[in-house]
Amino acid sequence: MESDTDMTTHHSIAGTAALSICEAILLALNDRxxxxxxxxxxxxxxxxxxxxxxxxxxAAEMHVAVAALINSILAGGxxxxxx
Numbered sequence: 001m002e003s004d005t006d007m008t009t010h011h012s013i014a015g016t017a018a019l020s021i022c023e024a025i026l027l028a029l030n031d032r033x034x035x036x037x038x039x040x041x042x043x044x045x046x047x048x049x050x051x052x053x054x055x056x057x058x059a060a061e062m063h064v065a066v067a068a069l070i071n072s073i074l075a076g077g078x079x080x081x082x083x
Contacts, residue, residue: 048066
């Protein structure tokens, strides 16, 4: 049986991997002119908003942190190659 620490580490690693994969997909879609920059930014804004306005499900702290991370990605321009 995994300890809480092991589960937290596993979830952190899985989350980081998922984020990296999604960013790579968004970059590839933009690089191949499948999705324009404004659509990719819209996807990220929608994802942030989903957490900013999430229902009270007992995970408010997590939702705030996820929204902040997505908004920092938007501010940093990491998910689109600014032309």
